[in-house]
Amino acid sequence: MTHDDTTAAAVAGPGGTPPGPSPVRPSPTDAVLPPHLAEAARTLFGDRLELAAAYAELLATDGVVRGLIGPREAPRIWDRHLLNCAAVADRLPTEATVLDVGSGAGLPGLVLAIARPDLAVTLVEPLARRTSFLIEVVQQLGLTRSVRVFRGRAEEAATGSAGAGPLSGDVVTARAVAPLDRLAGWCLPLVVPGGRLVALKGASAVDEITEHAAAVDRLGGGVPTLHLCGSGLIDPPTTVVEIVRERVVRPRSAAKKKSRGGRSRRG
């Protein structure tokens, strides 16, 4: 079973088990918020800034020691990771259910859950070492009511083949997981019809849209649109590609199986 057995007990979804221990208090390390980013951080996290700082601290300490974040990332955790991800919060509807595919150390899913307590977030991540870290962080930050951790691949989450699910969300987020065509193939089946894939991309965004728009269309997605999030607040702003799930398209493998099954029954 790919679904982490410890997950269901340790981290329940919205309305699930009581919250974990009280939020941890950050101590001064590499993860200290640089003064020039303080205003952006206050704007993006509001009264959840202390929680964001506690998460930054966990990333810069435990996250580095456990190999989830490179040591060189620690001093730039705020700009490259927390603020880059938090800027996207504006794109998500109120009280949306969000699946974050390929969360890694919790980016962007955990950051969005911190910035937006109205969201119900599921972190989808196949690697055990990463889900163990995620489960611990969710508990330590006291986020067990709004965040759960699913151990498995996006494809397993969509079919329910990992023993939980099938899962779906109003929005599926992903950062640094795969090129747009592959990402759409994994993520659109997780999006409720009419919902959106929100992919955080870098400089490649425009080229990826040009190259993969036809594949996205075949997968049931609408025309990919480009958005800059956090302009005037963070530099550079976060580049996001959004794709609405306009049509439900059965995966090719399922369609083939069904037609083979049909012939053998008739024969």
Ligand SMILES: C[S@@+](CC[C@H](N)C(=O)[O-])C[C@H]1O[C@@H](n2cnc3c(N)ncnc32)[C@H](O)[C@@H]1O
């Ligand atoms: C480069 S890391 C990015 C992690 C994080 N999103 C970030 O921005 O730091 C890619 C992550 O995607 C996960 N991943 C790869 N294929 C996946 C799939 N099919 N379904 C879900 N997660 C996947 C990997 O295990 C890895 O943690």
